[in-house]
Amino acid sequence: MIKAVLFDQDGVMIDTERDGHRIAFEKAFQEFGYDISWDVQLYHELLQTGGGKERIRHYFEHYYSGDIPSDLTKFTKELHERKTEIFLQMVSSMPLRPGIRRFMEELNSAHIPIGICTTSHVKVANTIAKQVLAGIKFELVLAGDMVAEKKPHPEIYQRALKHLNIKPTECLVIEDSNIGVRAAKAAGCYVLATYNDFTRHEDLSQADFIVSCLGDKDGEQAQFVKHSIDLSTPGVITFADLVNVF
Incomplete structure (x- = not known):
């Protein structure tokens, strides 16, 4: 679960x-x-x-x-x-990727904690969390120099698991790169990889699922590359869909 x-x-x-x-x-x-x-x-x-x-x-x-x-x-x-x-x-003027806000709102509604785990600067992470994603509740933000070892080392995800007091198998990580997927899998988490123009040709095969994006009903839709999920709405990955998988 x-x-x-x-x-x-x-x-x-x-x-x-x-x-x-x-x-x-x-x-x-x-x-x-x-x-x-x-x-x-x-x-x-x-x-x-x-x-x-x-x-x-x-x-x-x-x-x-x-x-x-x-x-x-x-x-x-x-x-x-x-x-x-x-x-x-x-x-602050850069658009969110398809489905991100919708998916996070679903998580908030389901009272599922959300965290950010990034190698970026903490100022950037907090700006995105508080301004670009204003209205979304985040349980934790781990970034940049808050960890000694950067991805692909699993430290950032291990710290998040400890903070949330959950087992690795109770956590889903959404990543986009080879080093990110490797870090999350090394921590023992489930991984959904959403590739982009920079990472579409990277080896993301360690992820449990690989998809183009989370998808929006009236915008870009999710296209699976590795495995697939029965979706309640075609082209749109919802948290309810994932609950039935993990």
């Missing part, structure tokens, strides 16, 4: 990566005097490293051919803080 649902943030709730985080990183680089451009292909490769600061460091250590900042740790921290400020100015 599912007693809680945990959501990744970027790519699951909002398509933030290509036209959000990526652009914010580029603007921050420019402000810091670096003529660096992350095209879509490169950014997809960088997304295999969980965490924004970790991603910056990985880029300078493995991709950048110029002079690396003398104090890379300090530089990374300061640039990431500025990137977060830039992104926060963008995120």
Whole structure:
């Protein structure tokens, strides 16, 4: 029986990566005097490293051919803080992915706790929870530096399970990436993967179900890739549908 649902943030709730985080990183680089451009292909490769600061460091250590900042740790921290400020100015106008608000409202109505588990900055997570998803009740928000190990390590989901005082088999996680799916499965949770343009070709096979999105009746509808669920409304995944599965 599912007693809680945990959501990744970027790519699951909002398509933030290509036209959000990526652009914010580029603007921050420019402000810091670096003529660096992350095209879509490169950014997809960088997304295999969980965490924004970790991603910056990985880029300078493995991709950048110029002079690396003398104090890379300090530089990374300061640039990431500025990137977060830039992104926060963008995120409130970005649309939710199909079915997200509807599904969360169903969970609230059923008194099922909702949590956010993301490698993004806590300021970003709280902004999305309080502004973009205003009216939705969240039981917990775990983000960025609140954990020592980033995905694919299961720490963030293990902490959420401990906070909620539930077993892994009582928790459903909604993820969108290979490292996210691996983290949730390593914690022992059920996983529904909703892919996006960045992750549609990633290996999400460890997930229990793979689907294009949660679906909206009058908008984009859910299309299953791995396994399928009998849906009460065609193309729309409801919590009631999932209760009959897990």
